[in-house]
Amino acid sequence: MDFEQLRTFQLVSRLKSFSRAASQLGITQPAISAQIRSLETEVGARLFDREGGKVSMTAAGRLFEPFAEHCLQCQSHIFAGISELYRSPRGVLSVSTSEAASLYVLPQVFAEFKKLYSRVQLSIVRAERTRTLESIVNREVDFGIVSLPVRDNRLMVHAIHRDEVVLVAPASHPLALTSSVELDQIMQFPLLMTRQGSQRQKIDQFFQSKDARPRIAMELESSELLKRLIAAGIGVGFLPQANVAHDVAAGELKTVRVSGMHVYRELGLICLKDKRLTRAEHAFLEVATRGTAGPETGTKPKPHSA
Incomplete structure (x- = not known):
């Protein structure tokens, strides 16, 4: 059963004529008859009486008609909904x-x-x-x-x-007393780092370029946990500026730039x-x-x- 058969059934029902339905659809009358026969086979009952050159619906046809109408309306709503999806954001x-x-x-x-x-x-x-x-x-x-x-x-x-990755320290930390520090100053303090990711790779590359070996006290999977541990005074670490903007504004953390370091x-x-x-x-x-x-x-x- 397909929508074309249902539309043919609906048109024959309205016009009460196979020939007029064929003419309106631009196909042959045998093609109309074949569609209706196929539909009747699937339904398991005759939908139209064709005696004496007249076409009328059977009891099964009258029962089937509102369901056919509902199916065609659903198809129309589906197509309209999909079309609207590409016209209006929803x-x-x-x-x-x-x-x-x-x-x-x-x-x-x-x-x-x-x-x-x-x-x-x-x-x-x-x-x-x-x-x-x-x-x-x-x-x-x-x-x-x-x-x-x-x-x-x-x-x-x-x-x-795009934002800069900066050194983050508690507001009371010695490194927080200035807006910029040298790399050798960082070496004196335990460093908290994310375990992996593009930021970690860039920071490691910076240290390697300076032949520096920082004191990594802890490696963490979460940058949010890293920030909380920095705030707790366990160490200092590197985070994007946007991640700590609120904490800096609240006076809980301080961002410090490292001389020569440009990581984003x-x-x-x-x-x-x-x-x-x-x-x-x-x-x-x-x-x-x-x-x-x-x-x-x-x-x-x-x-x-x-």
Whole structure:
């Protein structure tokens, strides 16, 4: 049973004629008869009486008619809904990103998007970088927001955020007495570090370039835990400025630049290249990339292939 058969049934029912239905549809009368016979076979009952050149519905046909009408209405609503999805932002939009990005970088993006497009339901999935990339490739989420660079030719990447990674210390720490310190001053204190990730790699590269061996007291999986342990006075560590802006404003932590160190956290919005974006996804992409600029260039990053 298909929608074409149902439309043919509906037209024959309205016109009470196989020939007029065939003429209106631009096909032959035998083709109309074949569709009705096939439908009757599936239903298991005759739907029309064709005696004396007249066409009338049987009892089974009268029972079947409202169900056929309902099915055709459902089809119309489905097509209209899908069409509307690409014209007006609505539906559900899923974004996978890290705990730190969701807490310190993206709240303003999410808030602005919801203010503009209240009919779109945002689903935020917290996941580490590798899992986010897998979710995008497997089409489990619409967008991912991860640290750059991303090298995967299946993905489209839009740079959306850049901030400096700085040394963070408790407000009462000796290193917090100045806005900038030399590398050898850091060597005197226990250092807390994230266990892995692009920021850790960049920091390690900086130390190696200076032939320095810091006193790493603890390695942590979570940048949020790292921040809390710094605040507790266990040591100092490196974090992106956005992650500690509130704590610095509250006077609980202090950021300190290390002489000669230039490390940045860069985030990108990613999706599959071959993905056809809905209107809601287009809208989120526009909001997320609006006005994003690197502090060095002051220019809006452009999308690029991974």
